[in-house]
Amino acid sequence: MPKKGNRKRLKFRAGDVCSESVTVADYANADPAVVKSGRVKKAVVNAVEKEVKLLCGLEASQGAVQEVLSSAVSVTADALESSDELDPEDGENETKVARKKKNKRRKESSESSDGEEYPVDIWLVLSSYIRPEDVCRFALICRNAWTVTCTAAFWTRLYRRHYSMDVELPFRLQPDCVDRMRCLRARVIRSLFHLYEPFALRVSKIPALPESTPTTLLNSKCLLFWVKKVSGTRPEAMWEFNFKFIQQGHSKNGSAKSLRMPRQYEDVHNNPDSDCYLLQVTTLNFIYTPVVMGMTLSLFTINVSTDMRHHRVRLVFQDSPLQRGRKRGEQGGTQVVLDPVHSVRLMDWWHPQYPFSCA
Known part of the structure; x- marks a missing residue:
């Protein structure tokens, strides 16, 4: 395709136009370079006007001549517009102009919707x-x-x-x-x-152990572990095993740092128990458990106990956190098996029965 600068502009003269050379095909296949704006040159208009007068014998009827010319000019303009649409360079220019107008409208709308800022x-x-x-x-x-x-x-x-x-x-x-x-x-x-x-x-509507508990506690780090002796309805006392977990990738007051909390309000938003959970397992008797503080929970299951009347809780801890997308085998970890289990509860840091540590 020839470059835009190498196009040859057509030159029309009044004497070159005759009844045999002026056809509709000349206007349909007209080169867009002839008239870029869609307007026909005055020389062409005069030549067509002269030819129409000779063919139709309308020298004395100027109104009819103007009507014929207007129709001819409209056909030429339509042909030029259609040829402009076929030109890829012209299409790119029109696209750029349209984008500029669209961006300008967006800018004006955004400026008008800023509103006012109140103290x-x-x-x-x-x-x-x-x-x-x-x-x-x-x-x-x-x-x-x-x-x-x-x-x-x-x-x-x-x-x-x-x-x-x-x-x-x-x-x-x-x-x-x-x-x-x-x-x-x-x-x-x-x-x-x-x-x-x-x-x-x-x-009161939160279940003692939500269904999403295994997924919530997976890959969580055990910050604290303690055992407490509690009295129940049974003659023998029950034992309460408490595991305090924090989600990996969350630090204390991490939300305040991410939002760039003002320094004068850092004490107000300080919360050592942020992003922490408390897993509370109550058993019917004391069970020896290894030390798991500082380890990462990789497996948590709740099954039916051997007596078919209680539950059996199994926790597997690893020394390092699990990588995303990978599964670690059960071998090689520290296991904590609690059986028989009377109840299992999971509490967030804001729960009324959560033993918060903020002084």
């Missing part, structure tokens, strides 16, 4: 009317709203708004302890599961 004081006033379950939605409105949810004033007001003397709270969740800056957010959230009725109902 933090206004968001702090609005936060006094936010329900506990809507705190996350409120923080996602804008950066200033999120900054308000980081302040100690926000969490203190939320606690005082729902506090009631009729509800029995643990000592660490009493008003005197909540006034401390350190771990303020964690304390308020834990207290809401005692004070706020929708949260308390949510805890």
Whole structure:
């Protein structure tokens, strides 16, 4: 295909046009380089006008001549437009122009939808009317709203708004302890599961052992392990085995660091139990178990006990975490078998019965 600069422009003269040389094919196959804008040159118009007068004998009827010329010019323009569409270079130019116009419209629409930015004081006033379950939605409105949810004033007001003397709270969740800056957010959230009725109902509906427990605890690191003797309905005392896990890849206060928490609010959001779970297994008698602190859980199963009346819990720990997409065999790990088992519970860090460690 010849380059655009090498195209030969056609030159029309009035004397070159006659009845035998002017055809419809000349306009249909016209070179786009003749008239780029789609308009016919004046020389061509005069030649066609003269030829039409000679053929139709319309020297005295200028109106009819203009009508014939307008139809001829329209045919020529349509032919030129169709030929422009077939030209790939012209198509690329039109695409670029269309993209520029589209980007300009998007920029104008974005500039018009920016809105206004309100100061933090206004968001702090609005936060006094936010329900506990809507705190996350409120923080996602804008950066200033999120900054308000980081302040100690926000969490203190939320606690005082729902506090009631009729509800029995643990000592660490009493008003005197909540006034401390350190771990303020964690304390308020834990207290809401005692004070706020929708949260308390949510805890009562959570099953003791969710179906996703094996998947949740898989590849989790055991931070702490202890055994506690508890009294039950049986004449003999039962034993409670507690495993505190943290998900691999999560560090303490990792969420605050990822969001670039302001330095003055780091103590408010400090939570040593963040991303932690407590697996509580209650057995009918004491069972010797090896030390598994610092090891990674690679297998967790719950089966029926040999007496067909209780459960049997099996935990397999490894020295190193599992790589993503790979399965580790059961051989070579440290096994913990608890049988017979009376009950199994899995609790998040905000659960009312979770033994939190924040002082």
